[in-house]
Amino acid sequence: MADAAWKAFERDVAELLGGRRFWANAGERLDVESDGAIAQCKLVKRLSLEALSQLAEEVEREAASKFKAGVVAVKVRRGAGRKSPLLLVVTEATWRRMNGPTR
Numbered sequence: 001m002a003d004a005a006w007k008a009f010e011r012d013v014a015e016l017l018g019g020r021r022f023w024a025n026a027g028e029r030l031d032v033e034s035d036g037a038i039a040q041c042k043l044v045k046r047l048s049l050e051a052l053s054q055l056a057e058e059v060e061r062e063a064a065s066k067f068k069a070g071v072v073a074v075k076v077r078r079g080a081g082r083k084s085p086l087l088l089v090v091t092e093a094t095w096r097r098m099n100g101p102t103r
Contacts, residue, residue, distance in 0.1 A: 005043060005077070006041070006043045007021075009041055009043045009073075009075060009086075010031050010032060010041045012086065013031070013032050013039055013041050013073040013086070014032045014034075016073075016086070017032055017034040017036075017037050017039060017071070018034045018035070019032050019033050019034025019035070019037070019039075020032065020033060020034075029058075029062060030059070030062060031073075032073070033068075034068075035068075036068055036069060037063070037068050037069040037070070037071050038059060038063045038066065038068050038069075038070055038071070039059065039070075039071040039072065039073050039088075040055055040058070040059045040071075040072050040073070041073045041074075042072065042073070042074045042075075043074075043075050043077055044074065044075075044076060044077065045076065045077050046076075047074060047076075052072065052074065052089060055072045055089075056070070056072050056089050056090065056091050056094075057091065058070075059071065059072055060090075060091050060093065060094050063094070069090060069094050069097070069098050070090065070091070070094055071088050071089065071090055071094075072088070072089040072090075073086060073087070073088055073089075074086075074087050074089060075087065
């Protein structure tokens with residue numbers, strides 16, 4: 001049986017972040033964790049900006065207690081043969097913590 005698309009997506013994100021994927025019934029709200037980040041992975045047909053913002057805020061809160069960056073990994077499902085890029089979304093506060101002052 002082929003891997004579910006969302007499982008493969010979570011594995012791709014885990015590889016990208018240099019972390020590991022949590023299996024669905026692990027009781028965790030997060031999908032991937034690495035040394036420097038935790039991630040929620042969403043493979044969606046549609047996701048509103050408000051829903052994406054709420055996810056980013058939620059994962060940021062979860063990551064703060066672990067002193068890690070909170071990331072939302074999102075990819076749109078366009079249909080067979082229609083590829084889409086993987087997007088990594090962080091809040092401004094997370095970006096500033098990761099990159100320091102700009103000047």
